[in-house]
Amino acid sequence: MSHQPVAVVGIGQTHHKKRRADVSIAGLVREAAQRALEDADMDWGDIDAVVLGKAPDLFEGVMKPEMYLADALGANGKPMFRVHTAGSVGGSTGIVGSHLVSSGRHKRVLSVAWEKQSEGNAQFALGGGKSGSIGAGGAFAPFIRAYIRRSGAPEDIGWKVAVKDRLNGAKNPYAHLKLADITIEKVKESPMMWDPLHFLESCPSSDGACAVVFTDEAGGKAAAKPPAWVLATAMKSEPSTFAGRDAVNPKAAHACSDEIYKQIGVTNPREQIDCAELYVPFSWYEPMWLEAHDIAAPGEGWKMTDSGATALDGDFPVNMSGGVLSSNPIGASGLLRFSEAALQVRGLAGEHQVPGAKLAIAQAYGANAQFYAMWAVGSSLDPLGS
Amino acid sequence: MTDTSIADPSNDMEPFNLQFPFTRTLGNTLSTFFSAVAQGQLIGVKVGGRVIAPPLEYDPETGADAGSEWVKVGPRGTVSAWTYVPEPTHLHPVQGPFAFAFVTLDGADTPMIHVVEAPEDQLRSGLRVEARFKEGDEVNGRIDDFVFVPATDPSPSEGAGEPYQAPAEPEIQTMDAYCDLTYVDNAAPVTRVWTQALLEGKLVGRTCPQCGRTFVGAVSLCCVDAIELDESTQSEMPQTGVVTNFTVITPVPYPGQKETEPFVRCSVMLDGTDAVLGQQTIVGIPASEVRVGMHVALEWEPEGQRDVSEIGNGGHGSTGGAVVGWKPTGEPDEPAENYVDRMM
Numbered sequence: 001m002s003h004q005p006v007a008v009v010g011i012g013q014t015h016h017k018k019r020r021a022d023v024s025i026a027g028l029v030r031e032a033a034q035r036a037l038e039d040a041d042m043d044w045g046d047i048d049a050v051v052l053g054k055a056p057d058l059f060e061g062v063m064k065p066e067m068y069l070a071d072a073l074g075a076n077g078k079p080m081f082r083v084h085t086a087g088s089v090g091g092s093t094g095i096v097g098s099h100l101v102s103s104g105r106h107k108r109v110l111s112v113a114w115e116k117q118s119e120g121n122a123q124f125a126l127g128g129g130k131s132g133s134i135g136a137g138g139a140f141a142p143f144i145r146a147y148i149r150r151s152g153a154p155e156d157i158g159w160k161v162a163v164k165d166r167l168n169g170a171k172n173p174y175a176h177l178k179l180a181d182i183t184i185e186k187v188k189e190s191p192m193m194w195d196p197l198h199f200l201e202s203c204p205s206s207d208g209a210c211a212v213v214f215t216d217e218a219g220g221k222a223a224a225k226p227p228a229w230v231l232a233t234a235m236k237s238e239p240s241t242f243a244g245r246d247a248v249n250p251k252a253a254h255a256c257s258d259e260i261y262k263q264i265g266v267t268n269p270r271e272q273i274d275c276a277e278l279y280v281p282f283s284w285y286e287p288m289w290l291e292a293h294d295i296a297a298p299g300e301g302w303k304m305t306d307s308g309a310t311a312l313d314g315d316f317p318v319n320m321s322g323g324v325l326s327s328n329p330i331g332a333s334g335l336l337r338f339s340e341a342a343l344q345v346r347g348l349a350g351e352h353q354v355p356g357a358k359l360a361i362a363q364a365y366g367a368n369a370q371f372y373a374m375w376a377v378g379s380s381l382d383p384l385g386s
Numbered sequence: 387m388t389d390t391s392i393a394d395p396s397n398d399m400e401p402f403n404l405q406f407p408f409t410r411t412l413g414n415t416l417s418t419f420f421s422a423v424a425q426g427q428l429i430g431v432k433v434g435g436r437v438i439a440p441p442l443e444y445d446p447e448t449g450a451d452a453g454s455e456w457v458k459v460g461p462r463g464t465v466s467a468w469t470y471v472p473e474p475t476h477l478h479p480v481q482g483p484f485a486f487a488f489v490t491l492d493g494a495d496t497p498m499i500h501v502v503e504a505p506e507d508q509l510r511s512g513l514r515v516e517a518r519f520k521e522g523d524e525v526n527g528r529i530d531d532f533v534f535v536p537a538t539d540p541s542p543s544e545g546a547g548e549p550y551q552a553p554a555e556p557e558i559q560t561m562d563a564y565c566d567l568t569y570v571d572n573a574a575p576v577t578r579v580w581t582q583a584l585l586e587g588k589l590v591g592r593t594c595p596q597c598g599r600t601f602v603g604a605v606s607l608c609c610v611d612a613i614e615l616d617e618s619t620q621s622e623m624p625q626t627g628v629v630t631n632f633t634v635i636t637p638v639p640y641p642g643q644k645e646t647e648p649f650v651r652c653s654v655m656l657d658g659t660d661a662v663l664g665q666q667t668i669v670g671i672p673a674s675e676v677r678v679g680m681h682v683a684l685e686w687e688p689e690g691q692r693d694v695s696e697i698g699n700g701g702h703g704s705t706g707g708a709v710v711g712w713k714p715t716g717e718p719d720e721p722a723e724n725y726v727d728r729m730m
C-alpha cells in the first residue's frame with residue numbers, strides 16, 4: 001500500500017441515553033469532540049479538517065445538519081465533509097477521516113458521528129413518513145429466520161447474545177443500557193417485537209455521539225497516550241434487492257472483510273485477531289457476521305456464541321463495549337464500534353479491556369444489509385510481527 | 387402501452403404531506419436565551435471580545451466554549467440587509483408581507499436574522515427597528531415570540547450591553563419544530579406501466595436478457611448487470627405464489643401511522659418464476675398462522691376501486707391499494723427449507 005500510516009490518538013463519546021435532555025444537537029456533538037481532543041491533548045485549532053456523519057436527516061428533521069454544525073465543530077475556514085451510508089455511516093465517517101491523513105492531504109483530522117433519536121421517531125423516518133413502516137427490525141427479521149433455519153441453531157443463541165452484550169455494556173460507563181441483572185429468562189419472556197426477535201434482543205433508541213482524532217505517523221509516535229494504528233480500511237456495497245440475493249451471508253460483507261484480511265496478512269482471523277466490534281443491532285447478527293466475515297465456518301458461527309468464545313473472557317471476544325445492543329445512536333453506532341476496537345489496542349478500554357489486545361477489527365453495516373464499512377487497528381504498525 | 391412524456395403534469399402522483407412534530411432539547415445556552423425571550427428580554431453572550439446575539443454555545447470563529455457571560459441586547463437594532471416576502475405561505479412566521487432581515491441589536495456585534503414587519507418601501511440599510519413581543523397566552527419562549535417593526539424612537543436602547551443575570555434553571559428547556567412538507571412525485575414511465583397494469587388486474591415483470599433475472603414492479607433496470615430493461619423485456623406474471631419469509635410488525639404510533647394492531651409483511655415467490663415480491667399483505671388468516679411455504683393467490687380490489695395513488699417510483703413491487711392481499715389457497719405447504727432463503 002502506498003498510503004501513509006495513520007494513528008488514532010483521540011477518542012471521545014457522550015454518555016448515551018434514551019434522551020439527552022441536557023444538550024442541544026450542537027452540544028451533543030461537541031461533548032464527544034471535546035473528549036476526543038482532550039484525549040489527544042489537542043485543541044480545536046490543531047485540527048485541519050472535520051468529517052461529520054449521521055443517518056438520514058429525517059431522524060431529527062434537521063436538513064443538512066453539517067452546515068449548522070460546521071462552526072460548532074471548529075470547522076470555520078477548514079474543509080468540512082458530510083458522510084452518509086445508512087447504518088454503516090459511523091464506520092464510513094471514521095474511514096473517510098483516516099483517508100484524509102493517509103493520503104497525505106491533512107495532518108490532523110476530526111471525525112464525528114451522531115444521532116439524537118429522541119428528537120423524532122426512527123420508524124416514522126425509515127418509512128418516509130408513510131403508514132406501515134416496518135423499521136429495521138421488520139426488515140431484518142426474515143434474514144434472521146432464514147439464518148436460523150439454514151444453520152440449525154438452537155433458539156437460545158439469540159438470547160445468549162442479548163445477555164452477553166448487556167453484561168458487557170454494564171461495564172461501559174458510556175453505555176445507554178446497563179442491565180447487570182439481565183438473564184436468559186428475561187430476554188425470552190420479553191415481548192415479541194418482530195417475530196422471531198424479542199424486545200430484549202433488539203437495540204435501544206439512543207441519543208449520542210462519538211469522535212475520533214486521526215494524525216500521521218510522526219503525530220502518532222509523539223502522542224502522550226498509546227495510539228491505535230489504522231492498519232486496513234474497506235467499504236463495500238451491493239444492490240438492495242435482486243432475485244437470488246443472499247441477504248443472510250451477503251457478498252459485500254465477505255468482500256469487505258476479505259480486503260481487510262489481505263491488507264494486513266491475516267489468514268486465520270479467529271487465531272490472529274484478538275477481538276472484534278461487530279454491528280449487532282439484533283442479537284442473531286453476532287453469529288451471522290462471524291460467518292460472513294470468515295471468523296467461523298458457514299453454519300458454525302452460533303457455536304462460538306454458544307461455547308462462550310465471544311464473551312469478554314472467551315478466545316474471540318465480540319462487542320466488548322456492549323455493542324449496538326447496549327447503545328444505539330444510529331449515526332454514531334459505527335464509529336463507536338471502530339472506537340472500541342481502537343481503545344482495545346490502545347489498552348484504554350477500562351473494565352471491558354481484553355488483556356493484551358494487539359489487533360482488533362470493527363464493522364458497521366447499513367440499509368438492507370447492503371453497505372459495509374470495516375477497519376483493522378493495531379497496537380503497532382506490525383502487530384502480527386510479519 | 388407506450389411511455390408518455392415525463393413532463394406531462396397529468397402523470398403527477400397524488401401530493402404527499404409529510405408531517406412530524408420534532409422536539410428539540412435546547413441545552414443551557416439556548417434555554418437561557420429562550421427563557422429570557424419569554425420574559426421580553428433579548429440577550430447575547432460575550433465571547434472572543436465581542437457580543438454574539440442570539441448567544442451560541444461556542445465561538446463560531448474558533449470552536450472554543452462560549453461560556454455564560456450573558457449581556458442584555460436590544461430591544462432596538464439596525465437593519466443591514468433584507469429580502470422581502472410579499473406573499474407569505476402558511477409556513478412563514480407571519481401571514482402578511484414582511485422582510486427577512488439582518489438586524490444587529492443594540493449592544494451586539496453580530497446580526498441576527500429575523501422578521502421585520504414593514505412596507506417594502508420603508509426597508510433600507512440603517513433602518514432602526516424594535517422588537518415587538520407577544521403577550522399573555524401567546525408567549526411560548528420561542529424565536530417567533532417577537533417580530534421587529536420600525537422603531538418609533540430610534541435612540542439607543544436603554545440597558546443594552548449591561549450584564550444579564552440568568553436564572554439557575556431556565557424555564558424553557560425544549561422547542562417544538564413542526565415539519566410540514568408537501569411534495570408531488572412525477573411518476574416515472576415504468577411506474578406508470580406498473581400502476582396501469584395493476585388497475586387492469588395484472589402483474590408485470592421485466593426479465594434481464596443478460597442474467598435472466600425477473601424484476602416485478604416499477605423496475606426498469608437490472609441492478610446486477612446495470613442495464614436498462616425496456617418494454618420489450620416485459621411479460622405478464624402469475625398471480626399465485628409461495629410465501630418465502632415474513633415479519634410480524636408491532637406497529638409504533640407516529641403521525642401518519644394507520645396501523646394499530648400487529649400486521650404481517652411477507653415475501654411471495656411467484657409460481658414458475660424466480661421473482662419475489664417483498665412487503666406483501668396476507669389476508670384471510672391470523673398473523674400467528676402465517677408460515678413459510680404457504681401457497682397464496684392474489685386477491686384484487688374490485689375494478690374501479692383499485693387505488694394506486696400511493697405507489698411511488700421507489701416502491702419496487704408495491705401493490706398499494708390495488709389489491710386486498712395474498713390469500714392462502716389451502717394447498718399443502720411446500721417444504722420451508724426450499725424457500726426460506728428467498729426473501730428477494
Ligand SMILES: [Zn+2]
Pocket residue numbers: 594595596597598599608609610611612
Ligand atoms: Zn441482469
